[in-house]
Amino acid sequence: MIEEVRIRPIVAPALLLGIGLGGFIDGILLHQILQWHNMLSSVRPPVDLVSMKFNMVWDGLFHAVTWMFTVVGVVLLFRAGRRDDVVWSGRIFFGTMLFGWGLFNFVEGIIDHLIAGIHHVHPGAHQLAWDIGFVALGGAGLMLVGYLIGRTEISGDRMSPATRRALAM
Amino acid sequence: VLSEAFWLNALLLALPFAITLVAVVIILRRMHRGSLDRGSP
Numbered sequence: 332m333i334e335e336v337r338i339r340p341i342v343a344p345a346l347l348l349g350i351g352l353g354g355f356i357d358g359i360l361l362h363q364i365l366q367w368h369n370m371l372s373s374v375r376p377p378v379d380l381v382s383m384k385f386n387m388v389w390d391g392l393f394h395a396v397t398w399m400f401t402v403v404g405v406v407l408l409f410r411a412g413r414r415d416d417v418v419w420s421g422r423i424f425f426g427t428m429l430f431g432w433g434l435f436n437f438v439e440g441i442i443d444h445l446i447a448g449i450h451h452v453h454p455g456a457h458q459l460a461w462d463i464g465f466v467a468l469g470g471a472g473l474m475l476v477g478y479l480i481g482r483t484e485i486s487g488d489r490m491s492p493a494t495r496r497a498l499a500m
Numbered sequence: 501v502l503s504e505a506f507w508l509n510a511l512l513l514a515l516p517f518a519i520t521l522v523a524v525v526i527i528l529r530r531m532h533r534g535s536l537d538r539g540s541p
Binding site for chain 1: 516517528531
């Protein structure tokens with residue numbers, strides 16, 4: 332079992348980058364490209380230009396926060412890269428990123444979609460099914476997949492050469 | 501454009517990020533405690 336202190340410096344940035352980049356995927360794919368919803372599209376549906384501008388501002392603020400998470404994640408990753416005692420594992424890093432992405436989707440899905448209802452994943456027919464599917468697959472599902480990917484390294488089942496080198500120091 | 505129920509909207513925007521950040525801190529603190537329990541540095 333790898334000591335947690337040697338993976339923590341890479342887990343922290345991976346979680347933040349998962350939240351930040353996952354938020355960008357949400358905003359770019361669902362808000363802008365597919366145009367399924369906007370940040371406040373259930374509060375003020377974007378049916379005219381003024382309402383669209385209103386939603387664009389709040390989409391922009393959403394992206395501003397995800398950008399800040401990403402920047403802090405990059406800074407922490409840079410700091411981790413300067414240490415020679417950190418387990419530099421791709422499986423831990425990308426698994427934790429998926430976990431962070433799923434964690435944010437899970438929380439955002441429950442609060443914004445299911446409780447507050449400020450927007451829905453795919454408004455209209457079957458919107459509750461879309462919202463529950465988002466929490467289950469995009470939230471809990473991604474968290475589970477990310478955890479399982481990282482766990483293969485932590486448990487030592489399939490340890491990479493980089494991990495063996497870090498542990499040998 | 502921003503004035504319409506600004507603070508309520510801002511709260512609803514920030515809340516998921518804040519809760520996720522608290523969860524991240526809890527995860528990292530638990531990891532740290534776990535390592536100390538095992539006597540590692």
